[in-house]
Amino acid sequence: MRVLVVEDDNDLNKQLKSALEQAGYVVDTAADGEEGHFLGETEPYDCIVLDLGLPQLDGVSVLTRWREDKISTPVLILTARDRWSDKVSAIDAGADDYVTKPFHLEEVLARVRALIRRSAGHASSDITVGPLVVDTKGARALVDGVSISLTSHEFRLLSYLAHHAGKVVSRTELIEHIYDQDFDKDSNTIEVFVGRLRKKIGVDVIHTVRGLGYKLDATA
Amino acid sequence: MQLPSTISRPIVSLSLKQRVVLISSIWCAVCVLALGWVLIAQHRASLEDGLRDLQVAQLYSLIGSVSVSEGGTLAGEPNLRDPSFLQVRSGWFWSIHELGNAENVLRSRSLAGEALPRVTPEVVPFNREFLRSFEAPGPFSVPLVVSETEVELANDFIAVFAVSADRGSLDNAVSNYTTQIGTLLIVFALGLIVTNLLLLIFSLRPLDQLKTDIAEIQAGERDRLDDGFPSELLPVTRELNSLIENNRRILDRSRTLVGNLAHGLKTPLAVMMNSTENGAKQNREQLEQMNAQITHYLNRARIAAQHNSVVYRTDVNTVSERLVRVMRKLNPDRSVEFIAPSQNLIFAGEQEDFEEMLGNLLENALKFAKSKTRLMISSAHKQADTILIKIEDDGPGIPAANISDATKRGGRLDESVPGSGLGLSIVNDTVKSYRGSLTFGQSALGGLSVDIELPRLAD
Numbered sequence: 001m002r003v004l005v006v007e008d009d010n011d012l013n014k015q016l017k018s019a020l021e022q023a024g025y026v027v028d029t030a031a032d033g034e035e036g037h038f039l040g041e042t043e044p045y046d047c048i049v050l051d052l053g054l055p056q057l058d059g060v061s062v063l064t065r066w067r068e069d070k071i072s073t074p075v076l077i078l079t080a081r082d083r084w085s086d087k088v089s090a091i092d093a094g095a096d097d098y099v100t101k102p103f104h105l106e107e108v109l110a111r112v113r114a115l116i117r118r119s120a121g122h123a124s125s126d127i128t129v130g131p132l133v134v135d136t137k138g139a140r141a142l143v144d145g146v147s148i149s150l151t152s153h154e155f156r157l158l159s160y161l162a163h164h165a166g167k168v169v170s171r172t173e174l175i176e177h178i179y180d181q182d183f184d185k186d187s188n189t190i191e192v193f194v195g196r197l198r199k200k201i202g203v204d205v206i207h208t209v210r211g212l213g214y215k216l217d218a219t220a
Numbered sequence: 221m222q223l224p225s226t227i228s229r230p231i232v233s234l235s236l237k238q239r240v241v242l243i244s245s246i247w248c249a250v251c252v253l254a255l256g257w258v259l260i261a262q263h264r265a266s267l268e269d270g271l272r273d274l275q276v277a278q279l280y281s282l283i284g285s286v287s288v289s290e291g292g293t294l295a296g297e298p299n300l301r302d303p304s305f306l307q308v309r310s311g312w313f314w315s316i317h318e319l320g321n322a323e324n325v326l327r328s329r330s331l332a333g334e335a336l337p338r339v340t341p342e343v344v345p346f347n348r349e350f351l352r353s354f355e356a357p358g359p360f361s362v363p364l365v366v367s368e369t370e371v372e373l374a375n376d377f378i379a380v381f382a383v384s385a386d387r388g389s390l391d392n393a394v395s396n397y398t399t400q401i402g403t404l405l406i407v408f409a410l411g412l413i414v415t416n417l418l419l420l421i422f423s424l425r426p427l428d429q430l431k432t433d434i435a436e437i438q439a440g441e442r443d444r445l446d447d448g449f450p451s452e453l454l455p456v457t458r459e460l461n462s463l464i465e466n467n468r469r470i471l472d473r474s475r476t477l478v479g480n481l482a483h484g485l486k487t488p489l490a491v492m493m494n495s496t497e498n499g500a501k502q503n504r505e506q507l508e509q510m511n512a513q514i515t516h517y518l519n520r521a522r523i524a525a526q527h528n529s530v531v532y533r534t535d536v537n538t539v540s541e542r543l544v545r546v547m548r549k550l551n552p553d554r555s556v557e558f559i560a561p562s563q564n565l566i567f568a569g570e571q572e573d574f575e576e577m578l579g580n581l582l583e584n585a586l587k588f589a590k591s592k593t594r595l596m597i598s599s600a601h602k603q604a605d606t607i608l609i610k611i612e613d614d615g616p617g618i619p620a621a622n623i624s625d626a627t628k629r630g631g632r633l634d635e636s637v638p639g640s641g642l643g644l645s646i647v648n649d650t651v652k653s654y655r656g657s658l659t660f661g662q663s664a665l666g667g668l669s670v671d672i673e674l675p676r677l678a679d
Contacts, residue, residue: 011491019494053483080486081479082515084543084579085572091546098550101483102490102511118552 001116001160002026002177004043006036006062007051007078016049019105020112024139024155026180033057040066044176045073046119046163047112052079052090060093067094074115076108113137120163127162130218131203134162141201148200153178157193161206161216170213236427237420244416252409259401264394268365271385272353275367278314278383279351286316286326288374294318294326300383308332311362311386319370319378334359336366336382346370355387363387426450430457437464438533478518485514519646533677534567534574536560536597536607543578544595551586557594565599565607568675569654577647581611581670584644588615592665599676607676612663647672 003025007013010031017027028043030036033054040048040062052059063075077090077098087098096118097111113136117125125137133142141148141158150158156178161169171190194214198206207215234242278300286296294316304312305328315336317325327333337356344354351369358364364384373379426449436442444464445457493507537560544558567574578595585593592614600606651658656674663669 009487009491011495012487015491015494053487080483082482083479083572084575086479087579088542088546088575091549092542096549101486102493102507105494 001046001156001163002028002044002180003112004028004030004036004039004045004048006030006033006040006048006054006059008032008054009051015105016108019109020049023109023113024152024159025112026156026178028180031055033059033062037062037065040071040073041069044173046116046160046177048073048075049108049112050075050077050095052077052081052086060090063090063093063095074119076111076115078103078108110137116163122163127165129162129165129205129216132162132201132205132216132218134159136162143201143203150197150200154193154197154200157190158197158201158216161214165216168209168212168215173213237424240420241413241417245413248409248412248416252405256398256402256405260394260398263397263401267390267393271365271390272367275353275365275383275385276351279367279369279381282314282316282381282383283369283371286373286379288377288379292377293324294373294379296326298326300328305330309360309362311358311364311384311388313358313364313384315380315382317380319380331359336384337364358384365390426453434460474521478521482514482518486511489514516645519649532568532570534569534571536565536567536574539571539574540578540595540597543575543582547582547586547593553591554586554589555592556582556586557592559594559596561598563599565597566677567607568677573650573654574674577650577672577674578609578611580644580647581609581672585611585613585615585668585670588667589613590615590667594663594665600673605676607674609672609674610669612665612669613667614663614665615667617662617666617668618660 001024003020005013005016005020005027007016007029008031013029013031017029020027025046028039028045030039034056036048036050036054037057039045050059050063054062059077059079063077066073066075074096075094077087077095078101079086079090079098080101082100090098096115099108099111113125117127117136125135127134127136131144133145135142136159139155139159141150141155157174160174160177174190194206194208198204205216205218207217209215281300282298285298286294289295298314298316300314302312304310305314307330309332310330312328313331313336314328315325315331316327322335325335327335337358339354339356341352344352346352346369349369351367353365353367355363355365358366363386365387366382366384368380368382370378370380430445430449430453433442433445437444444461447454447457449457489507489511493504493511540558540560544556547556582593582595594610594612596610596612598608598610600608648658651672651674654674656672659671661669661671
């Protein structure tokens with residue numbers, strides 16, 4: 001899962017990036033509104049954490065432009081202005097949730113997780129595909145109730161497939177969502193990870209759809 | 221000496237229009253009455269002068285048309301060429317008789333043998349032309365105006381010449397004139413009053429416009445007064461505009477300052493709070509207390525700024541609908557029922573404050589609700605100037621003993637849900653600043669019911 005953090009305070013930006021990476025997300029960061037708007041417009045993110053008080057272009061304007069450009073990525077607003085009028089303006093501009101400063105990073109992580117889950121249409125933090133359960137909150141996977149050991153890259157790949165269970169996910173889409181923007185898109189790492197995941201899971205739930213990509217499904 | 225504590229004012233307070241109309245109407249009535257009285261008096265005097273001149277001419281005509289015969293009797297056939305002197309009881313009579321001998325007499329045919337009334341010279345003396353005029357009841361009960369003179373027609377023969385006219389015909393002429401002139405003057409007076417009124421309406425229209433514009437500013441439908449007022453009012457409207465502008469600028473500036481201060485303080489606070497995540501628990505608690513203090517005082521500063529602002533009106537239904545929409549978006553797994561009256565209610569306060577109160581209460585309700593919350597807006601039955609807002613949830617509620625803690629700054633009854641415990645304290649402060657009330661109770665849904673009463677403006 002790939003997340004964009006747009007926050008002008010350098011320290012907070014680093015803290016958010018670090019916490020999100022520890023939770024298994026791939027994180028890109030921007031320090032002003034213009035850069036944030038550009039990244040959000042050009043890269044496919046699963047969630048965006050957006051501060052409202054940004055230099056160059058304020059958060060509400062960035063958000064309004066994204067929504068005008070039909071970019072529907074879930075957006076979590078960070079705001080120090082905790083008046084409801086500010087929150088309502090942000091929600092009306094297209095935000096999906098907000099966190100007021102100062103906040104605990106756990107709260108931001110919980111909101112990001114919920115937004116990604118909600119946008120993929122899942123009600124619970126556990127995504128079940130046959131004998132496989134992907135616990136998005138605990139960042140772990142279980143097969144028949146037994147936890148399996150996964151690297152962070154393997155979990156990201158599995159989590160993305162689990163969020164889009166039943167749908168065909170292309171190799172490019174996987175690369176875009178589990179690696180940051182500097183990754184070499186021509187490498188065959190995805191194929192290697194999928195092979196390793198199949199072995200670790202042990203059950204046949206990750207299917208190759210020839211010429212199109214992969215699908216996580218218990219029945220196909 | 222003790223001074224009166226209050227300045228006495230007239231019991232009936234009249235508007236500017238009423239004052240001008242009342243005074244100008246009274247003045248108009250006095251003028252018309254005086255003018256009428258003078259005109260009628262002059263007309264009456266002129267009629268009386270004319271009659272007197274006519275009677276003098278008639279007397280001269282009589283004097284020229286009689287003589288004294290050798291036998292000492294009056295002779296001649298005077299003809300005053302007026303048929304009224306031939307008509308019996310007409311009031312138009314003449315009579316000539318020898319002084320001291322009432323038997324030696326000539327009379328007009330209209331007298332039908334009757335005598336004209338006489339008064340002694342002591343009562344009505346003759347003037348320098350040896351003429352006199354008096355009023356007296358005549359024969360046939362006709363009131364008369366009599367002119368009389370005495371002329372020596374021959375040696376030692378003095379004749380008394382008298383002519384009379386009907387007093388009633390003179391009065392009738394005056395009465396007709398009074399009716400005509402009275403009608404004309406009343407029409408003239410009404411015309412003046414109507415003109416005054418039109419003039420007043422036309423010249424005071426800018427004041428009415430000013431009143432409407434100020435009401436629109438209070439209603440939030442207009443930002444400032446137009447510059448199209450007459451030159452006499454322009455200094456006032458410009459001053460008002462600058463006051464409104466200043467007021468708004470101060471409020472905006474204080475809001476921006478509070479917002480900037482919040483941003484400036486809270487971002488470093490977030491960094492500090494999270495950099496001690498794994499470190500000292502004590503540091504984290506201190507930082508949370510700092511945050512609670514900062515939030516509280518920023519909120520107080522904003523509420524204080526609001527007290528000097530101009531009157532605002534907030535459309536309760538529209539703002540509530542918007543907040544409910546936001547709450548539904550933020551909490552897709554919980555239901556928010558919204559019940560509002562068809563009649564639009566207007567809160568006598570700022571929209572931001574209303575959003576703050578309702579937003580915090582709804583957020584709290586949704587935080588604790590199992591699945592359902594309800595927002596109900598109504599107008600109070602007993603007090604027409606109050607809006608009742610009820611927010612309910614199906615959560616655990618608050619035990620009666622803990623209710624007073626809920627509104628305390630930083631007070632939190634449940635540590636299991638995120639928050640700084642400031643929501644209800646902000647609501648409480650804001651409700652108090654509008655002299656409203658905040659009460660807690662048991663909801664029919666099973667959880668907490670929060671009722672707030674706020675001042676209401678007429679539509």
